[in-house]
Amino acid sequence: MSYTNGLDDPSAYFQTAIYTGNTTAPRTISGVGFQPDWNWTKSRNSTLNHWIADSVRGSNKIIRADTTSVELTNPSSGYISSFNSDGYVITEGSSTDDNYNTNTTTYVSWNWKKSATAGFDIVSYTGTGSSNAVSHSLSATPSMIIIKNRDDSDSWYVWHQGLGAVASNYINLDTNGAKSSVSDGITAISSSNFTVNTRGDVNASSEKYIAYCFSEVKGFSKFGSYTGNGNADGTFVYTGFKPAWVMIKRTDSTNNWGIMDNKRSTFNEVGDQLMANTSDAEDNPTSGRDFLSNGFKLRETGNAINGSGASYIYMAFAENPFVTSTGVPATAR
Secondary structure (H helix, E strand, O other): OOOEOOOOOHHHOEEEEEEEOOOOOOEEEOOOOOOOOEEEEEEOOOOOOOEEEEOOOEEEEEEEOOOOOOOEEOOOOOEEEEEEOOEEEEEOOOOOOOOOOOOOOEEEEEEEOOEOOOOEEEEEEEOOOOOEEEEOOOOOOOOEEEEEEOOOOOOOEEEEHHHOOOOOEEEEOOOOOOOEEOOOOEEEEOOOEEEEOOOHHHHOOOOEEEEEEEOOEOOOEEEEEEEOOOOOOOOEEEOOEEEEEEEEEEOOOOOOOEEEEOOOOOOOOEOOEEEOOOOOOOEOOOOOEEEEOOEEEEOOOOHHHHOOOOEEEEEEEEEEEOEOOOOOEOOOO
């Protein structure tokens, strides 16, 4: 895999924010450092859905990572009314069970800026029901594509380069299932477009879709795979940067999508984990993984991230590159 140009300041394109709900409406969540284009929010201490908003569909339109549900507009349980230069504004809905700002509920939000420089594009398209080439603006071949049907209760369709052949392999974001093979999903990917076939979760006639497209950028993002060793002195995974955020999924068997970041867990071992495919509250495994200056190391024997001989894919974004363009090295935690 060839990288696009590296980034010296990953925080200009990805940032995690943590806060506690207080029912204030509207409420500004600041400190992101840029105007987000993709916001993924999850309550940490309660069983609420993963809520995803973006600047292409509109900040007030919500899709949920852990369900097959259709898109919501101005939902009663709260929404983002606008993105701004340093974060976003949340509006409390009529429901007391607010997915953004319930009193005393703790939240985490992960924020990305859309940019070919950062290898991230958000693509909205309408299905045709027949083979359809959908353009993206990455100017590089995507390493991962995440698609959701906005109009129908279809599962999230994910292609990742660690799954193998584009034309057959995919996995669902909203389930704990292993990878599957089909012939009617994404059939081709290039530096200018990706082709979807007749499958309903990627290309039903006249239905609206959103696709989150990622290409690897040196020092900022990595979309790789590894094999577990079942040992507490586990596999080391090289990313070329100190991770800020990592999501891992076992692909040869059932297991949840585990998400870790550097704001909820501020020192090693990184234990605070949320699962993308469930509404469960955050769990705190007694062992986990270390975020290092150039990758991450697994510190547990469990099947979720380090089963002996098991296959995994991961999606990672940087806190700092291992070495910047000016020769400044990252430091370990």
